[in-house]
Amino acid sequence: MSRSASPIVRPVSEDEGYNWMHRAFLQSFQTHSVLTTDEMKPILASIMSAHTDRAWSAADITQPHLSNTIQTINTKIESYDYEIRSTKDQHTKESVWALVNNASDALTQFATTFSAGELGFVRRVLDYMFDTNNTANRQVMAIKHTDASNLARGPRRGGRQSQINGTADEDSQAAAVADLGISISEADTVLDSLVSAAFFQKSKHGYFSLAPRALMELRSYLKETYNEPASAGDDGDEEIIRIRDCYGCQAIVTYGIRCNNRECGVRWHDHCATIFYKDRRRREDKKCPSCGTECEGNVYVGERVETRAGRGSTGSGGGGGGGRRRMGQEEVEEEEEDAEEDEDE
Numbered sequence: 001m002s003r004s005a006s007p008i009v010r011p012v013s014e015d016e017g018y019n020w021m022h023r024a025f026l027q028s029f030q031t032h033s034v035l036t037t038d039e040m041k042p043i044l045a046s047i048m049s050a051h052t053d054r055a056w057s058a059a060d061i062t063q064p065h066l067s068n069t070i071q072t073i074n075t076k077i078e079s080y081d082y083e084i085r086s087t088k089d090q091h092t093k094e095s096v097w098a099l100v101n102n103a104s105d106a107l108t109q110f111a112t113t114f115s116a117g118e119l120g121f122v123r124r125v126l127d128y129m130f131d132t133n134n135t136a137n138r139q140v141m142a143i144k145h146t147d148a149s150n151l152a153r154g155p156r157r158g159g160r161q162s163q164i165n166g167t168a169d170e171d172s173q174a175a176a177v178a179d180l181g182i183s184i185s186e187a188d189t190v191l192d193s194l195v196s197a198a199f200f201q202k203s204k205h206g207y208f209s210l211a212p213r214a215l216m217e218l219r220s221y222l223k224e225t226y227n228e229p230a231s232a233g234d235d236g237d238e239e240i241i242r243i244r245d246c247y248g249c250q251a252i253v254t255y256g257i258r259c260n261n262r263e264c265g266v267r268w269h270d271h272c273a274t275i276f277y278k279d280r281r282r283r284e285d286k287k288c289p290s291c292g293t294e295c296e297g298n299v300y301v302g303e304r305v306e307t308r309a310g311r312g313s314t315g316s317g318g319g320g321g322g323g324r325r326r327m328g329q330e331e332v333e334e335e336e337e338d339a340e341e342d343e344d345e
């Protein structure tokens with residue numbers, strides 16, 4: 001698989017820039033919502049084989065070949081505000097690529113796919129993931145299927161507030177008229193279509209969370225919607241940051257670990273912490289690079305807050321009671337979805 005073993009064959013009739021090969025490759029991103037590097041190679045190979053005299057195998061496609069192809073496509077589609085971008089899957093560490101619209105967030109684009117009622121449901125699901133189920137002490141950032149089903153109906157209609165007060169205020173009545181919600185089976189259809197579009201993913205514990213593609217497409221939307229800057233008013237409300245980036249890779253963390261000091265904003269993807277704490281000195285004192293707190297790697301972000309409850313991931317004590325994990329050691333590396341059947345401590 002050396003570079004020289006894979007001559008880049010250009011058809012004589014085409015210019016050096018964007019050509020049939022790029023066009024065909026771009027189309028593959030419209031049929032597959034996301035592609036990993038290993039998935040892209042055979043696709044590009046079959047495109048090359050169809051259009052040149054020789055048979056290409058996935059092994060003939062080198063990393064530079066792939067990068068050059070994507071770069072040429074990106075130069076071409078930039079003026080349409082599209083870009084092929086990649087991020088790492090938080091669970092598998094694998095790079096995934098998607099065609100992303102830089103001009104409008106995915107929710108705006110959904111307006112063409114979903115009805116107003118369905119879109120309202122999607123927004124309620126996101127609010128649940130990133131507000132309701134994402135408090136300072138419990139950053140689950142995911143939603144169970146049953147909780148999602150409960151959000152099918154429109155806001156407040158028969159909701160807690162009107163049950164408590166007996167009446168709903170005018171605003172909420174108006175909101176209920178505007179958004180009557182959808183049925184539970186319609187909500188299931190929306191969830192299924194979001195999963196098949198690689199926008200949501202569903203874990204084996206039954207939690208829906210944002211898939212890598214959504215994290216790329218909704219990065220700005222999530223921060224603008226759920227992070228609140230400190231208010232300048234008399235009350236001087238402190239800023240609330242619900243969406244945080246990984247200390248290692250700067251991508252949003254919705255599944256990972258956090259500093260044992262609850263006041264500290266340091267978040268990690270599992271594999272990013274593993275890389276950081278591989279350094280022997282760092283591993284030995286296990287200090288958070290920001291606040292210096294000794295960290296055990298046992299305070300989670302994501303569904304493990306709930307699925308590993310009792311291991312120092314719940315409550316507000318900080319300091320991590322119960323957990324035995326050490327950041328930077330192999331145990332952290334094994335914290336993949338598959339290794340998640342808990343042997344409870």
Ligand SMILES: [Zn+2]
Pocket residue numbers: 246247248249250251268269272
């Ligand atoms: Zn990271």
Ligand SMILES: [Zn+2]
Pocket residue numbers: 259260261264265266288289290291292293
């Ligand atoms: Zn810290």
